[in-house]
Amino acid sequence: MGANCDMKADDLREAYLAFFESKGCVRRPSDVLVPRWDPSVLFTPAGMNQFKDHFLGKCKLDFTRATTCQKCLRTGDIENVGRTARHHTFFEMLGNFSFGDYFKREAIHWAWEFLTAKNWLNIPPEKLSVTVYQDDTEAYAIWSDEIGVPAARITRMGEDDNFWPASSPTQGPDGVCGPCSELFYRMPDGSDVEIWNLVFTQFNRVGPPPDNLRPLPSRNIDTGMGLERTCAMLQGVDSNFHIDILRPLVEAVGEVCGKHYVPGDDDGRRMRRIADHVRACTFAIHENVMPGNNEEKYVVKRLLRRAVLDGRQMGMRDPFLHTLPGTVAEMMRRPYPELAETVDRVAAVIKREEESFLATIDGGLERIEKLFTAIQRSGSGLVGGAEAAELYTTYGFPPELLETLAAERNCAFDWQGFREAMDEHGQRSGAGLRMEVFASGPLDALKKAMHGSEFLGYDRLEADGKVIGIIAQDRLCETFREVGETTPATVVLDQTPFYGESGGQVGDTGWLSWPGGRFEVLDTQREGGFMLHTGHLREGSLDLGQTVAAKVDVGRRGAIRRAHSATHLIHAALQHYLGSHAVQQGSKVDTDLLRFDFAHTSSVGAETLQLIETMVNQNVLASLPVGAQLLPLAEARHAGAMMLFGEKYPDVVRMVSMDGVSRELCGGTHVSNTGQIGQVRIVGEESVSAGTRRVTAMTGLRALERFRQAEGVLAEGSAALKVPVAELPARLAAMAKELKELKKAKGATPGASLSVDDLLSSAIDCGGTRVVVADLRGADAAAMRQCIDHLRRKASPIAVLLGSCEGEKVTLVAGISRELEERGLSAGNWIREPAGIVGGKGGGRADLAQAGGKLADKLPAALAAAKQEIVKLLGG
């Protein structure tokens, strides 16, 4: 009897989650692929990522058992993708988790049951083998005695294989860790494939060995089963890329590229890599990660370019990747139906990046031709690593392509030199800071005790609250008495009307007061559900448990509310005029001031911008009521609230609506009627990164202030030029024109033919050559050059040296006609001595030279010397 053959990926996901639900686990949705709340990672790397706080007991638990199917992305093994049967960037991980609840025994028994039971996967037990950590006798005993796995199929392994984090007992880091146990399946070809890893988090590491592993009071389970490889096993195929949710995609790649998919050849490898990368990018771009130059954006860019390059090496010269996200969405339709909603947008983003990369390649090709010419001249027949690395790091030209081109010209490619040069580049670029995976701070104790502070500030700006935490100098303390500005303190209240910075809206300021004391709040931040009031103690002393009256700065809050409501109106107007793709990418809401970033590829023209501004102001003048309500996520979606793809929303959301014009999920504070905004002026529009534009706007009194300022500038300009404001542009244009003409006229006068004739008449003859040495007071260098040109054209052979001065500054220009140049004379040599006389230096070409000095009164002497010199040179 074989395994539960030919189980589809969709069915495996469902079976796994249902099985662990039957064991009391809460089924949680996949976390987003790009967890913006987690600064320690760019992409979700494993199933446990969304439960970090649970594992550390850093948050109050609503459940102690969970199961998920998590989308993940890793780039650590990116070079192997496509080459091997089981490497991916994007993949899915099935997991079950226990937070201080069930432990080793249940985890092992249930894993075995799910794999082998007839109504679950029904895998023949003899095809399975396991590993345990060498010192984990407990796990060994469970496998051996309770499950009955024969000793021959239980392997004890060292800490580098069977510990998490790997090798942590001897090498660290300190903190939670534990042994793990892996399950392997024997493939038809005889190889064993790891399909499931069970991590038993049971220790706290404290310092180097020995005796550095202390038992944890609360032990956890974290398991991960690779969806793709388990499917490959169940479906009896030799590669993850041949399972039901990937093979059609690989074949679709082949179709687009006009090639039949043959698993064994080079193109087969390329098609698999393209399939993997386009799947990863479809998910990432769906979550609004655009290809760019840093962090996760750069990863997306690199994946896309790698895929384009593979296509190019299969002969594709035009964008093709962008036709594939539809297939990805189709393959992943059941678990991720939302992908279908953004396919067009994702495809557009990919296409733009493809075009950009193809342009980069075209630009690089010209440089490469030069490189090959140089190689041919040198006869080395080798493309140097340093040159290749420069081409790559500076112009983005991929080394693989360079190698291909080199091969066409019978040149070798120095991969080793290339890698060395790239290593050096990496060194120079410097390693960025890496965040601690499990950072802990003074708030952790608070988080354990309660869910967070209650926010009262939607309805009230004054309220009493109890002090539940005081943080000073990064430590929790019982009391704080330092009056003044030397040490800032942070106060946490059980409930507060202060808004903590989030959703782009800045935090409130104001005062906390109590009998005998006052605390000035300069900023409010939000962290883990707590409002942190940061500022200075002004009077008295602050103690834990004290009740304080919290009062928000009303005027400031009013300005923030105006700006926030205006942001929603602008968002709606942008979508109306630019299209539904113009979704929010980021926002900052300050006092009567806002910045709003949105997805759009080209600059918004001045006219459109005005239309948008007008629409927003019409909605202000209409005095629309603004309402907020709490409702289930599904209902909000149904009501058509604007949602950002890839954002993770709680089950109950707050929807802010402005009477049919705008509906957004938003936790911010708003005016109660759009009329209160006053006016909205869009004062700037710019690009912040490829594909993202930013508008800046002002509301209320700040908009008025801005308008007055602009009027002031105009008034000053009009006063300075003594013309009415309305005539300022015409006047300025006229002045600019006049200025230009004046400059031209000034330059032309001394070089006019009139003075040329004058100069010629004063020329002396020296053996058939005419010599002109003259003082052209006030002429600039360009004019004298022109003059020399005229003289040479009119009377060759001729030698001319002209001088002029302005203030102390002396300028000399010398020129000789070609005949004299051929006789070995040089203007550059000629001018050197007179230049010295006026206290300067000079030089130039043989036919024309220029010099200068700072001794204006010596100019006549310099000219006399020049005349003597040239006569000597000619007459000799």
Place this chain on the structure above:
RNA sequence: GGGGGAUUAGCUCAAUUGGGAGAGCGUCUGGCUGGCAGCCAGAAGGUCAGGGGUUCAAAUCCCCUAUCCUCCA
């Protein structure tokens, strides 16, 4: 966040050690011409990205700023 590079006529790009700002395409004018980028002659068009510095002299060297490209984390 760091490294490398770019920015010159409407467009695509040149300009040797610092020494006179150019070409092709496009535009305009005149002439020639039965086609497909038609041909000939001429002209206009420049804050050499912006600012500071070095120098007798800066598109060129140095510093700062802006924008864009690119690699790395």
